[in-house]
Amino acid sequence: MRVQLFGTCLVDSFFPEVGEATLKLFQRFGVTAVFPRGQTCCGQPAFNAGYADDARTAAAHFLSVFDGDAPIVTPSGSCAAMVKHRYPDLFQTDPVMHAKAERAAGRIYELSQFLVHALRAHESGLAGKGTITYHSSCHLARDLGVRDEPLILLRSMKGVRFVPMPDATRCCGFGGTFMAKLPEISCALAEEKADSIVATGADAVTGCDAGCLMNIGDAMKKRGNPVQVRHIAQVLAEGL
Amino acid sequence: MSDVQTSLAFRANATRALGDASLRSAMRQAADTFGTRRADAFAPVADLEALRDKASALRLQVLDRLQEYEEMFASRAAKAGATVHRAKDAAAAREIIAQILTDRGAKTVVKAKSMVSEEIHLNAYLEKAGMDVLETDLGEYIIQLVGETPSHIIVPAIHKNRQQVGKLFAEKLGVDYTEDPQMLTKIARRSIREKFLNADAGLSGANFAAAASGSLVLFTNEGNGRMVTTVPPLHIAILSLEKMIPSLADLPTFIRLLPRSATGQSITSYVSVITGTRKPGEATGAKELHIVLLDNGRTEILSGSCREILKCIRCGACMNVCPVYRTVGGHSYGWTYPGPMGIVLTTLLTGMAKSHPLVDASTLCGACVEVCPVRIPLVDLFLKLRERRVREGFSKPMEKRGMRVFGKAAASPSLFSAGQFLSRTFWPLVRAFGGKDVAGRLPRPANIPFHRRVP
Numbered sequence: 007m008r009v010q011l012f013g014t015c016l017v018d019s020f021f022p023e024v025g026e027a028t029l030k031l032f033q034r035f036g037v038t039a040v041f042p043r044g045q046t047c048c049g050q051p052a053f054n055a056g057y058a059d060d061a062r063t064a065a066a067h068f069l070s071v072f073d074g075d076a077p078i079v080t081p082s083g084s085c086a087a088m089v090k091h092r093y094p095d096l097f098q099t100d101p102v103m104h105a106k107a108e109r110a111a112g113r114i115y116e117l118s119q120f121l122v123h124a125l126r127a128h129e130s131g132l133a134g135k136g137t138i139t140y141h142s143s144c145h146l147a148r149d150l151g152v153r154d155e156p157l158i159l160l161r162s163m164k165g166v167r168f169v170p171m172p173d174a175t176r177c178c179g180f181g182g183t184f185m186a187k188l189p190e191i192s193c194a195l196a197e198e199k200a201d202s203i204v205a206t207g208a209d210a211v212t213g214c215d216a217g218c219l220m221n222i223g224d225a226m227k228k229r230g231n232p233v234q235v236r237h238i239a240q241v242l243a244e245g246l
Numbered sequence: 247m248s249d250v251q252t253s254l255a256f257r258a259n260a261t262r263a264l265g266d267a268s269l270r271s272a273m274r275q276a277a278d279t280f281g282t283r284r285a286d287a288f289a290p291v292a293d294l295e296a297l298r299d300k301a302s303a304l305r306l307q308v309l310d311r312l313q314e315y316e317e318m319f320a321s322r323a324a325k326a327g328a329t330v331h332r333a334k335d336a337a338a339a340r341e342i343i344a345q346i347l348t349d350r351g352a353k354t355v356v357k358a359k360s361m362v363s364e365e366i367h368l369n370a371y372l373e374k375a376g377m378d379v380l381e382t383d384l385g386e387y388i389i390q391l392v393g394e395t396p397s398h399i400i401v402p403a404i405h406k407n408r409q410q411v412g413k414l415f416a417e418k419l420g421v422d423y424t425e426d427p428q429m430l431t432k433i434a435r436r437s438i439r440e441k442f443l444n445a446d447a448g449l450s451g452a453n454f455a456a457a458a459s460g461s462l463v464l465f466t467n468e469g470n471g472r473m474v475t476t477v478p479p480l481h482i483a484i485l486s487l488e489k490m491i492p493s494l495a496d497l498p499t500f501i502r503l504l505p506r507s508a509t510g511q512s513i514t515s516y517v518s519v520i521t522g523t524r525k526p527g528e529a530t531g532a533k534e535l536h537i538v539l540l541d542n543g544r545t546e547i548l549s550g551s552c553r554e555i556l557k558c559i560r561c562g563a564c565m566n567v568c569p570v571y572r573t574v575g576g577h578s579y580g581w582t583y584p585g586p587m588g589i590v591l592t593t594l595l596t597g598m599a600k601s602h603p604l605v606d607a608s609t610l611c612g613a614c615v616e617v618c619p620v621r622i623p624l625v626d627l628f629l630k631l632r633e634r635r636v637r638e639g640f641s642k643p644m645e646k647r648g649m650r651v652f653g654k655a656a657a658s659p660s661l662f663s664a665g666q667f668l669s670r671t672f673w674p675l676v677r678a679f680g681g682k683d684v685a686g687r688l689p690r691p692a693n694i695p696f697h698r699r700v701p
Contacts, residue, residue, distance in 0.1 A: 015656075018696040019666050020689050025696035041700040044659040052649045052656075054610060056632030056641065060653030067657035144611035177569040181609030188606060189683035190261045194573050195609070224687040 009120070010072055011039045012080040012089075015047035016216040024216060027243035028081050028117060034246050035125045039079075042071045048085045053092060055183045062096050069093070069106045077124070078114040081239050083146020083214050084182075086116040091149055116146060118214050118238055122155040128162035133245035137167045139208035140238075141199065141222065142175045143215040156214055156238055163242070169206045176202075180221035196225035203233055210234040212241045252580035253592055253601040260574040260607075269575050272407045277565075277572035280401075283510025284563060284617065291502065301499050302621040305557035308490050312548060315457040315490040316539065322460030326522025328535040336366035339540050343368065343449070343482055344375050346536050350480060352377065352446035356438075358466065358474040359383035360451025361399050361560060362484050362540055365582045365595075368449075380445075382438045382470040384431060391418050397576030399583060400508045400562040405575045438470070448474035448532065452485040453560070454500060455537075458493035461521040462537070465504060465514040472518055481532035483520075487544045488556040494519065500559060503619040507561035543595045552627050555590040557620040564614035564624060570607050579604060586614035586624045593631050602640040605631040666695055 009032065013025045032039040049064025068089070072078050080086050090111045097103035121127035138160055146152045153175075160168045179185070179195025199222055203211045211233050213219050223235040252259060263269055288294050308315055320330040333339035347355065355377055357363065369379045369390075381390040385402035388411055389395065396402030403411070412425040421433050450471060454463040462483050464471050475481050491500065497519075505511040524531030547553055565571040565585025576584030581601070583591045589608060593601045605628060614624045635641055655661040669676050670691040677685045 013696045013700075015662075019669075019691050022692045022694065022696035022699050026699060029700070041697070043697075045697070046659055046662040047652075047656045049653070049656055052653055054629070054632070055645070055649060056605075056629070056634070056636040057646075057649040057653070058633050060649045060656075063653035064656035144609070144613075148612040148616060175613075177609045177611035177613065179569065179609060181611070184606065184609045185687070186684045188257060188260065188570075189687070190257070190264055191570055191573060192609075193687075194264050195569050198573070220689065221687070223689070 007036070007124070008038045008040060008076045010074065010076050010078045011041050012045060012048075012068075012072065012078050012085065012114075013041070014080055014082045014085045014216065016220065017081060020220065021216050021237065024081055024237040024239050027237070027239040028079075030243040030246050031117075031121065031127070031239060034243075035121075035127060035130070037125065040076070042073075045071045048088045050085065050088045050092075051182055053088065053096070058096065061092075065093050065096050065107070066103065069103065069110055072110060075113065077120065078110065079117055079120045080114065081117040081214065081237060082216060083116045083143050083150055083152060084217060086114050086119075087145040087149035089114045116150055116152055116214060118155040118159055119150065119152045121242070122158055127242070128158045131164060132159070132162060132242055133164040134166045134241055135244070136209040137169055137207065138210050138212055138241060139169050139171045139203060139206040140174060141171060141178060141203070141211055141213040141218060143213055143218045144175070144177050146214050147175055152214070156212075159238070159242060160212070163245075165245070166241075169208050171206050171211070172202050174202075178218045178221050180215075180217045182217065185221060192221070193225070196221050200225040200229065204229075208233060210236050210241070212236050212238045214238050251596060251600055253596070253604050254580070256578060256580060256603040256607055259578040259580060260570075263574045263578050268407055268410065269405050270573065272405055273572050273575050276401065276404045277567075280510060280562075280566040284507060284566065285510075287506040287510040287512055291506070297499065297502060298619055298621055301503050301559075301619055302557060304491065304496055304499060305559070305620050306554075308492065309488065309548060309553060309556055312487060312490065315492065316487055319455050319457040319460055319490060320539065322458065323522065323537055324460070326460050327525075328460065328522050328537050331536060331538045333538055333540045333542070335542050336540075339366050339484060339538055339542070340368055340371045342538055343484065344372060346480075346482060347372070347377060347447055348375065350446065352480065354378045354441065354445045355380070355447045355449055356441055356445040356474050356478065357381050357383075357386070358448070358450040358464070358471040359386050359402070360449070360484060361396070361582060362451050362486050363449065364396060365486075365542065366484075366540065368484070379449075380438065380441050382442070382468075382474060384434055384468060387434055387438060388414065391415075395577070395582070397584060398562055398565060399560050399585075399588075405577070442473050442477050445478045447480040447482060448476075448478040449482050449484070450474050452483050452489055453504065454491045454497070455485055455489045456492070456494045456497065456519075457490050458495075459521055461494060461519050463494075463497060464516070464518040464520070466518065467509070467511075467515045469516060472516055475518065475520055476530045476532060479532060480534045480536075481520075482536045482538065484538040484540060486540045486542065488558075504559055504561055507563040507617065507619045547594050550594075551630055552590060552594055554622050555587065555594065555627060557622050558587050558591070559620055560587075561619060563617040563619065567613040567617050569609060569611060569613065579607065586628075587622070590624065590627045590631065598635055598638050598640050602635050605635055663695070663697075666691060
């Protein structure tokens with residue numbers, strides 16, 4: 007099987023180890039991952055801030071880079087949701103681009119979604135260690151409907167004890183540009199999320215979006231890192 | 247807290263609220279309670295999703311033919327004995343109501359909870375005209391005693407804890423301090439009840455207006471709504487145009503959805519249907535009924551791209567689940583309607599110039615969309631409003647330039663890499679000048695980005 011890997015700008019700039027873990031997972035499941043050169047960002051920062059034209063520029067670039075028919079897999083629920091639900095809207099007045107956007111929307115998957123549904127990774131005896139809790143990121147759960155897949159994967163891991171987090175689906179306060187525009191509220195929400203995480207007694211918290219994990223990671227750092235923060239790709243690839 | 251709009255100061259308002267420990271714990275507790283109650287109340291409703299579809303379709307049908315329903319309502323209500331007034335804006339509505347009261351020499355007015363009356367700042371206006379206006383909903387009563395405005399559309403005093411209410415009552419009503427909710431309710435009831443009997447007029451809002459029969463529908467819990475609308479000889483109801491439903495036959499859909507969404511009740515203690523005035527032989531009902539239909543910007547919203555906000559049935563579920571609302575409280579939003587629905591309604595009703603920071607007051611998490619009983623696509627509306635803000639020139643010039651650069655860089659891998667290189671190389675500078683709030687919370691960029699590590 008061949009897939010196109012969309013690394014996302016956050017993973018590319020801040021968390022390359024998440025991308026590497028994703029590649030390791032693909033290798034483990036016999037998937038040939040192509041990394042289309044020239045990929046940058048899906049354009050969500052501009053789109054969410056109301057700059058549709060600038061978002062369109064980014065989206066058009068994405069669509070030219072991610073040409074073809076192979077599934078596009080990305081370790082981010084938010085970026086996948088952007089391509090899936092917002093790209094077609096962005097090109098409503100341009101039939102050619104709209105068709106391209108629809109095609110991309112039809113073949114983009116978030117990593118955990120792809121691992122469960124296409125690769126049945128939860129039946130493959132992945133292994134890890136420690137007690138792990140999970141933050142359910144907003145766009146992943148609400149826009150993509152990916153609620154159970156990460157839990158199925160974590161629960162399937164040998165040597166991992168999964169503990170649910172209270173209010174796991176409550177927003178961590180990242181919100182993309184929200185973090186920059188209303189930092190006080192963003193921090194307060196991250197603090198509340200950190201409280202929920204610490205209360206589980208887990209060694210590590212995981213999730214499927216680098217943005218949320220970065221925000222949670224900052225709140226954890228302020229408390230002296232009582233709980234590790236790791237992307238689900240890293241957790242799943244740990245035993246490989 | 248006055249009637250002056252402070253939405254432009256959202257960030258400062260919110261930051262102040264974040265430092266108010268009692269507000270935050272009261273908000274958290276109340277919002278969580280309502281959230282849980284809502285979920286419990288809907289658990290046995292097997293056809294919830296179909297019910298939401300039906301309610302949404304009904305509300306859209308009303309919006310599509312609003313003028314027709316409004317005219318039907320007005321003529322049927324008039325036939326049943328009501329006098330129907332139309333108010334184009336807040337000033338017109340205030341004048342109409344003040345005139346009705348003045349003409350009849352009314353001095354004492356008892357009020358049931360009405361957010362539309364808050365929207366037009368009616369109390370202050372009537373008080374200025376020398377009238378005695380008393381809020382009779384417990385939450386509103388508390389808020390009126392403190393001199394604040396509601397911070398939630400269903401639970402006006404949600405931001406107060408019982409200790410604060412106990413202190414307030416002791417101070418303002420001269421009773422002994424108690425923080426027992428039942429005792430506090432008793433004290434308020436005693437104080438309010440005296441006023442009912444002597445009131446010259448009752449003022450209420452309405453949850454719905456059934457067009458086919460010209461009926462007003464009120465969902466209430468404390469019994470005060472029924473007293474306000476039936477005890478005084480004169481009843482004035484004020485409602486905004488979009489409160490129409492086609493007919494009373496559609497009411498069951500909303501009976502099933504509204505109380506469950508709002509307070510987690512399967513039904514409110516009272517559902518009052520008022521069709522016209524007291525008829526000969528009837529024991530209750532106002533002898534004179536005036537209905538004020540308020541536009542105040544609705545018709546304009548109706549013709550725009552955010553019209554779906556007018557489907558709102560004011561349950562408040564969106565605010566109870568909103569991470570931002572439950573953290574900063576309703577007053578931070580700086581106008582009548584707070585939370586997710588409030589962001590949209592405030593910017594549309596008061597204009598971007600007075601409210602544009604509100605469009606940022608969402609993480610776009612979508613929790614509101616998940617609970618909205620009439621399926622208002624709130625996140626889509628926030629995004630539309632953010633676009634409108636840019637279009638109308640209310641975004642910061644630096645942000646605008648930044649986004650232009652971002653768009654260009656996102657379309658140019660070499661520019662994008664250069665940006666990564668620069669931010670990494672000058673990271674200390676980025677941290678120093680990029681704002682400690684933002685850059686201080688980002689990790690240092692990786693020395694070798696992922697795209698250069700891929701084999």
